[in-house]
Amino acid sequence: MPVIRPELSWTHYRLLLKVERPEVRKFYLDECIAANWSTRQLERQINSFYYERLLASRNKNPVRSEIKKLEPGPTPYDIIKDPYVLEFLGLEKHERHLEKDIEQALIDKLQHFLLELGKGFSFVARQQRITLDGDHFYH
Structure with a gap:
């Protein structure tokens, strides 16, 4: 090869x-x-x-x-179109969504899913802070 x-x-x-x-x-x-x-x-x-x-x-x-x-x-x-299909989030139809709104909807769905699984499952954090040269980034 x-x-x-x-x-x-x-x-x-x-x-x-x-x-x-x-x-x-x-x-x-x-x-x-x-x-x-x-x-x-x-x-x-x-x-x-x-x-x-x-x-x-x-x-x-x-x-x-x-x-x-x-x-x-x-x-x-x-090449530049949005490849994500987020209909399952139930967001209102808009041309654009804010990242924080999509994140919130995803976390809400994840929380609902974890609660349905029952005991023994947990969600630790939303975003982890990474600091480089005094600048804070969230991942």
Whole structure:
């Protein structure tokens, strides 16, 4: 296996390890990085024998452009959108929430959950203070 690349996640590497032939694995690794494939795209290309189809094709451009049609790459919106689904907190629908409101709702849900578990469970602290060079940070 080549050197670990920061562009790829652990899931990318798990998928790549399933490819038996080293030259094919390297091809998928290079293509994945160059095209910024998601793990879903990588898995689809491996399962659809993209490497073999590309080798067998006389005109490689339609084969290469196929993935863009099936599953377009990430847009800037996909990269910066809020990945959290917090509907279970029961917060009112707003465009934005303050961090303290989300934290409070999470702690309330956690407290309710721990109380349902019964004896023997406890909650120690909300945030831990970390002091560096006289500055206080809460984690």
